[in-house]
Amino acid sequence: MSAPLTSGAAQAPATGVLARAPRAVPTRGGFPAALRAEATKLTAQLRAKLLLAACLVVPPVVVAGLAGQRPPSDTIYGRWVHESGYADSLLLLGFAAQWVLPLVASLVAGDTFAGEEAHGTWKTLLTRSVSRSHVFWAKCVLSAVVSLLALLLMAVSATVAGMLLVGTQPLVGLSGQTVGSTAALELVAASWALAAAPLLAMTAIALLLSARVRNPAVGVVGPVVIGLLMTLLGAVGGTHLLRRALPTTAFESWHGLFAAPAFTGPVWQGLLTCAVWTVVCLLLARVHLVRRDITGG
Amino acid sequence: MTDAPAAPPAVRARGLTKRFGQRAAVDDLDLDVAEGTVYGLLGPNGAGKTTFMRMLFGLVGADAGTLEVFGRTWAHDGVATLAPVAGFIESPRFYPYLTGRANLRLLATLDRVDRRGDDADARIGGVLDTVDLLDRADEKVSGYSYGMRQRLGVAAALLREPRLLVLDEPANGLDPAGIRDMRALVTRLARSGLTVLLSSHDMDEVEQICDHVTIMSKGRVAFTGSLHRLRALAPAPTHLITTSDDLAALRVLSKAASRLDDVSVTTTHGALALRGPQAAIDRCVITLADAGVAVRTLVPGTSPLEAVFFSLTEPEDVVPTHSHQPEPGAAMSTRTSTAPKAAGAPAAAATSRSPR
Amino acid sequence: MTMITKTASRSTAAGGPGTGWVKRADKATRRRRWQGLRPSAGAAVTGVIVLAGAAVLSVSGGQDVTQVKVQDSLQTSFANLWALQQTETGHPMRPTQVHPAATCDKGGPDVPDVGPGGDWICQMTWTGQTEPGKFELNVHANSCYTASGPGSKVGSFTVTDTDGREVTNPVYAFDVCMDADASA
Ligand SMILES: Nc1ncnc2c1ncn2[C@@H]1O[C@H](COP(=O)(O)OP(=O)(O)O)[C@@H](O)[C@H]1O
Ligand SMILES: [Mg+2]
Numbered sequence: 076m077s078a079p080l081t082s083g084a085a086q087a088p089a090t091g092v093l094a095r096a097p098r099a100v101p102t103r104g105g106f107p108a109a110l111r112a113e114a115t116k117l118t119a120q121l122r123a124k125l126l127l128a129a130c131l132v133v134p135p136v137v138v139a140g141l142a143g144q145r146p147p148s149d150t151i152y153g154r155w156v157h158e159s160g161y162a163d164s165l166l167l168l169g170f171a172a173q174w175v176l177p178l179v180a181s182l183v184a185g186d187t188f189a190g191e192e193a194h195g196t197w198k199t200l201l202t203r204s205v206s207r208s209h210v211f212w213a214k215c216v217l218s219a220v221v222s223l224l225a226l227l228l229m230a231v232s233a234t235v236a237g238m239l240l241v242g243t244q245p246l247v248g249l250s251g252q253t254v255g256s257t258a259a260l261e262l263v264a265a266s267w268a269l270a271a272a273p274l275l276a277m278t279a280i281a282l283l284l285s286a287r288v289r290n291p292a293v294g295v296v297g298p299v300v301i302g303l304l305m306t307l308l309g310a311v312g313g314t315h316l317l318r319r320a321l322p323t324t325a326f327e328s329w330h331g332l333f334a335a336p337a338f339t340g341p342v343w344q345g346l347l348t349c350a351v352w353t354v355v356c357l358l359l360a361r362v363h364l365v366r367r368d369i370t371g372g
Numbered sequence: 373m374t375d376a377p378a379a380p381p382a383v384r385a386r387g388l389t390k391r392f393g394q395r396a397a398v399d400d401l402d403l404d405v406a407e408g409t410v411y412g413l414l415g416p417n418g419a420g421k422t423t424f425m426r427m428l429f430g431l432v433g434a435d436a437g438t439l440e441v442f443g444r445t446w447a448h449d450g451v452a453t454l455a456p457v458a459g460f461i462e463s464p465r466f467y468p469y470l471t472g473r474a475n476l477r478l479l480a481t482l483d484r485v486d487r488r489g490d491d492a493d494a495r496i497g498g499v500l501d502t503v504d505l506l507d508r509a510d511e512k513v514s515g516y517s518y519g520m521r522q523r524l525g526v527a528a529a530l531l532r533e534p535r536l537l538v539l540d541e542p543a544n545g546l547d548p549a550g551i552r553d554m555r556a557l558v559t560r561l562a563r564s565g566l567t568v569l570l571s572s573h574d575m576d577e578v579e580q581i582c583d584h585v586t587i588m589s590k591g592r593v594a595f596t597g598s599l600h601r602l603r604a605l606a607p608a609p610t611h612l613i614t615t616s617d618d619l620a621a622l623r624v625l626s627k628a629a630s631r632l633d634d635v636s637v638t639t640t641h642g643a644l645a646l647r648g649p650q651a652a653i654d655r656c657v658i659t660l661a662d663a664g665v666a667v668r669t670l671v672p673g674t675s676p677l678e679a680v681f682f683s684l685t686e687p688e689d690v691v692p693t694h695s696h697q698p699e700p701g702a703a704m705s706t707r708t709s710t711a712p713k714a715a716g717a718p719a720a721a722a723t724s725r726s727p728r
Numbered sequence: 729m730t731m732i733t734k735t736a737s738r739s740t741a742a743g744g745p746g747t748g749w750v751k752r753a754d755k756a757t758r759r760r761r762w763q764g765l766r767p768s769a770g771a772a773v774t775g776v777i778v779l780a781g782a783a784v785l786s787v788s789g790g791q792d793v794t795q796v797k798v799q800d801s802l803q804t805s806f807a808n809l810w811a812l813q814q815t816e817t818g819h820p821m822r823p824t825q826v827h828p829a830a831t832c833d834k835g836g837p838d839v840p841d842v843g844p845g846g847d848w849i850c851q852m853t854w855t856g857q858t859e860p861g862k863f864e865l866n867v868h869a870n871s872c873y874t875a876s877g878p879g880s881k882v883g884s885f886t887v888t889d890t891d892g893r894e895v896t897n898p899v900y901a902f903d904v905c906m907d908a909d910a911s912a
Contacts, residue, residue, distance in 0.1 A: 104484055105451070112481045119470050146896070151872060151903045158896055195465035199528070202429045202458070203482035206451040247898060249872070249905040250801065251808030251823075312844040312869050315789035317782055327870050330905040335804075340909035369431035372465050 105205040109213035112200075117183065123221050126182050130225045134233035138163045138240050151249070151330070159244040160237030161259045165329075167233040168266055172326035176270060177302030178295075179225045180277035181284075184218035185294030188285040188364065195372025207365050215282055215357060222278045223271060230267035234260075250335040266329030269342060272349035276322035277302055279356035286360040319344050322352045380443030382407045382536045382567045383428065387437035390423050390591075397423040399591035400437070405569055405584070407442075407535070410562045412582030412599075413571040416685050420591040421571035425461055425540050428569075430454065442535065459538030459569075463545065464525025468514035472505060472524050475513055479528050499527040503557070519550045526557065536567045543577060555581055575678045589685040606676030608634075611653050612643045616666040624663040625656060632656055645673055792871050792908035795832055795841040801906045802850055802863065802875060803828040809898040810854065813883070816898075818890045828854040832865070844869045857881055871908040876901045 117123045138156075141163060147153035150169050155162035171179075191197045200210060238260075246259040254262065277298055284301075285294035305323040318324055325345025331338040383405035390398040398420040405411045413421050426432040427439055430446045430453065438445065444453040466475040473496060480492040500506045503523040513521065522542065529537055539558065543551040558581055562568050572578050578585055578599075585602055587595040595602060615621040621644060625637050635648035635656055646653055657667050674682070807826035814821040830852040834841045848865035861881040867873040882899040889895050 108482050108484050112478050115474070115478050115481070116467060116470070119467070119474070148874075148901060151905075154896055154901065154903070194467060196467060198426075198429070198431055198461050199465050199479070200482070201431060202454060202460075203479055203532075204451060204454060204484065205482050247809070247812070247902075249805075249903060251805035251812070251898070251902065251904070253808070253812060310869050315786060315792065317786035318869060319789075320782075320785050324870070327872075330870070330872060331907065334905050334907065335808075338907035338909070340907065344909075366433070368426075368433060370426065372462070 105209035106212060109205045109209040110216060112205075113187075113210075113213045113217045117217060117221070122186065123183055126179065126221070126225055127228055130179070130229040131232050134167055134229060135236035135240070137167060138233070138236040141166075142240060155247060157241065159246045159259070160239070160241035161234070161243070161246045161256075161263050163237035163241055164230075164234040164263050165266060167229075168270065168329070169327075171229065172270065172273075172323070173306060174299050174303055176226070176274050176326065177277045177299045177323075179229075180222050180274050180302075181281035181295045181298035183221045184278045184281035185285045185296075185298060186291045187214040187218055187282065187294075188360075189289050189291040189294040190285075192289040192371060193291050197369045198372045201369060208361070211361050211364050215279075215360075218278050218282060219275055222274050226267065226271055226274055230264070230270075234263055234267070246333075248335055249330055249333040252335040254333065262329075262332050265332055269329050269345070270326055272346050273322045273325040276325070276349040276352040276356070279353040279360075280322075283356040283360040283363075286364050320348060322349050325349050379407060380440065381405055382409075382442060383411075383569060384440045385424070385437065386439075388424070388427065388434055388439055389436040390420075390427060390432060391435050396591050398427065398434075401588075401591065401593060403586055403593070403596070405536075405567065407567050408565060409584050410558070410568045410582045411570065412578035412585040413569065413588060414573070414575065414578050414585055414681065415571075415588035415594075416573055418590075419573075419588040419685065421588055422462060422540055423591075424588075425459075425538055425569075425571060428538060429457070429459075429461065431461065456535040457538060458529035458532035458534035458536075459540070460525040460529060460542075461538075461540045463518070464521055464528065466513040466521065466524060466528075469512060471510050471512055472516065472520075473500065473509040475524065476500070476509075476528060476531060480531055483532055485531070495531060499530045502530060503527045518545050519547065522546060522550070522554070526554075530561075534566065536569060537561060539568065539570045541571050541573065543572070543574070551577075575675065575681045579677055587681060587684050594684040595680075602677060602680060606680050608648050609650070609676050610645050610647045610673030610679070612640070612645055612669075612671050612673045613657070613667055614643050614669045615660060616668065618642075618644060620663075621660055621665045624660055624665055628659050632659070647673075791842045792869075793843050793867050793906070795834070797871075797906045797910065798832045798848060798865065798867065798873070799830045799850070801904050802830045802832065802852065802865070805875075805902060805904045806830075806852065806854065806863075806877075806899065809902055810882075812898050813887060816889045816895060817887055826854050828852055830863070831860075843867075844871075848873070850875070870905075872903060872905040874901060874903055 138160075141147075141156045146156045147166070150166055152162040152165040152169065156166055191200060201207060243256045243260070245256050246254045248254045280301060281294060281298040284297045285291070288294060288297065302323055305321045306326075309318045309321050309324050324341075325348060328341040328345035331341050381404050383403060385401050385403040388398055388401040388403070389396060401420070401424060403424075413424065415421050423432060427434050428441065430451070433446075441453050442456050444455075446453050466472070467478070470478065476496045476499070477492065480486070480496060485492040485495060497506065500509050503526050505520060505523055505527060508516070508520060513524070516524065522545070526539075526542070529539075537558075542558065543554050546554060555577065558568060558570065562581070568581075570578070570581060582599060584598055585595070586593055587602075595605075613621075618639065622637065622639065625632065625635075625644075632648075632652060632655060635646055635652045637656075638645045638647075646656055648656075653670075657670065660667055806828045807823040810826050810828075811821045811823040830850045832841065832848055832850040834843070834845055834849075835847040839847070844867040846866040848867050850863040850865060851860035852863055853860050861878040863878070864876045865873045877899050879900070883897050885897055885900050886894040887897045
């Protein structure tokens with residue numbers, strides 16, 4: 076660091092940046108700017124790329140692995156994984172809901188605020204011309220996009236792998252009825268799509284944790300633990316309404332679609348519950364971020 | 373504002389207060405930074421300089437008082453308050469997984485440099501050149517040295533074409549060459565008309581760069597005014613001498629007190645501290661030589677401005693003025709009455725300084 | 729202005745415009761006052777409220793799993809699956825021809841026949857089976873259950889279909905989901 080700061084330019088004080096008249100920084104367009112900046116950071120890191128790659132690669136490996144084994148009988152549709160590829164997709168969905176999807180939700184979201192804390196870059200980010208609110212929403216939107224993209228890749232990968240490796244045979248429904256191949260594909264797609272709601276709720280929980288706890292490890296692992304605890308709590312008998320108030324319950328709302336007659340009560344309850352969780356967590360996180368003092372870094 | 377002037381000052385703080393728990397980091401602070409000045413915020417560690425600058429940047433909210441930046445406040449104008457401001461707090465931080473250039477491009481995105489009709493890449497190249505980082509710009513920041521990050525911080529600030537540059541102890545952690553270059557850069561920027569608010573714990577630095585200074589102590593203003601006025605408050609310079617026989621020297625000097633009435637003599641750890649104008653010090657040395665006491669070393673002690681600084685920021689001392697100086701005859705105590713800390717480490721602190 | 733008094737000195741030019749951060753500061757002060765001296769008090773209050781809410785929620789609401797629902801869903805599902813199995817093994821049959829009749833009980837006579845548990849037992853007869861077969865049900869909190877049929881009456885894990893292939897026996901064990909919100 077003995078290179079002189081001023082070499083080259085020292086002789087001509089009024090060159091380059093200094094010659095211009097100061098200009099007002101635009102006050103509009105803060106959100107898109109923050110969004111682009113966040114996207115730049117995300118694409119420069121391995122984290123999101125690894126997540127998306129794993130969502131694409133792991134399902135076919137699991138489906139192929141299941142083909143050579145006695146079918147798992149402890150998860151819904153486990154018994155049918157050799158009979159219809161759609162069962163493979165649904166088995167993966169049921170399994171992923173336990174902790175994979177919470178991890179998908181938290182991997183980016185849990186780090187997004189806490190990472191700034193860890194790098195000490197809050198002050199760098201917030202002394203430019205974007206408001207805290209813009210930064211907040213940019214981070215939320217990007218986390219949600221990554222979560223949804225991961226879910227989409229996982230859904231497509233699992234379903235296509237099942238259809239190619241096992242087949243598109245009709246599926247046995249959850250009332251014993253036979254579901255035709257086309258209808259089964261539609262229902263499988265709908266089931267994966269329904270997982271978006273609890274996934275977003277878990278993402279919001281991860282965002283809140285990331286903003287509050289300010290530790291990236293807690294931000295990422297915390298939602299996974301919370302998701303497991305909620306699943307566990309929901310599995311305890313006699314919790315009635317509490318079960319319905321948990322976002323993780325909505326991961327199972329697709330069951331009703333496969334019954335005959337189909338029931339959609341859990342679907343709407345799940346959507347409502349997840350919406351409430353998402354909104355409350357985001358508002359709490361936003362209030363915290365907007366009010367807090369940035370003293371680190 | 374009562375009698376609002378046409379151009380509001382760059383920074384105006386009134387009764388600004390920030391508490392962390394029970395402790396007030398900034399306590400009822402009033403401050404005016406006129407546009408076009410190079411303003412030094414001086415204070416020992418913990419004085420509240422960083423906290424004040426964090427409030428200026430909106431990173432920390434005030435508990436009471438008002439803070440205006442070019443007439444704008446955070447409550448009224450939000451992030452637009454920052455539009456004419458750039459700088460960094462403590463050591464600048466960047467995303468380690470991005471290159472220096474990519475970090476600047478990210479910040480240019482946030483500043484919407486493109487939308488101002490500027491070519492962002494050209495401007496980034498320009499500021500990188502200004503801080504002489506062009507050849508390392510495409511390396512990841514994780515591999516940067518402390519000084520390089522500091523320079524990247526300056527580049528990131530210049531990218532905004534600010535009217536007010538806020539630098540929090542910019543020389544902290546730099547090696548001597550880095551400090552020299554940083555000061556040269558700040559001076560050069562100031563010459564281009566930029567208002568600079570610079571914090572420091574080093575009187576020397578502020579004296580070299582700044583024309584206005586506020587000395588903070590424990591969150592409060594201990595002095596505010598031009599450097600010129602601060603100098604007027606300064607006591608006479610101190611010199612530390614070691615002799616072949618300090619006790620004899622003390623005796624000689626006290627005997628000659630009538631001829632040396634504008635010098636005070638005190639003993640410090642293994643040396644004599646003489647305070648007085650240069651001519652009087654010369655007379656002391658001659659007197660000692662005449663009396664057969666050899667002067668072995670003569671080094672400048674605490675600089676006068678530094679003495680003011682210490683006296684303003686250290687609670688045990690009284691405000692030094694010439695009238696408060698001890699009588700020469702009464703100064704034969706075994707402790708100095710001024711600036712004990714600086715005088716206590718003369719070899720380290722004093723020898724690198726040039727006398728003034 | 730030059731100030732040199734060390735401690736309490738500050739300019740009297742206080743006040744300034746009424747905007748500033750005063751509003752925000754007032755709010756912050758109020759917040760602190762509400763939270764009292766300990767910063768953890770707010771978190772504690774929140775925690776208590778959440779726990780109390782959870783406790784109230786967990787004991788309110790009707791039972792998701794009832795005897796009628798279990799019996800009805802078991803009969804429907806079994807009829808579908810038995811017809812499927814019979815058709816696969818070369819005895820074509822429609823679900824409406826199965827006529828299942830189930831009587832379910834949870835945990836013996838002393839336990840109320842509601843709620844999830846692994847101790848649901850159903851006795852069921854159907855076309856061609858006048859002796860009731862015993863189905864063991866593991867009912868989960870999510871209103872889905874796994875039913876295991878009596879091997880002597882429904883066959884083993886796999887059955888041989890008309891093409892001679894070993895296929896999964898649909899009635900050996902099967903998953904059923906009930907509508908938790910349905911009445912009865
Ligand atoms: N986040 C914080 N929490 C508690 N106390 C703080 C915090 N930040 C600063 N302080 C305290 O506020 C005072 C002023 O600190 P600071 O503004 O960093 O001083 P300076 O920059 O002049 O060294 C110090 O006593 C410091 O301990
Ligand atoms: Mg500081």
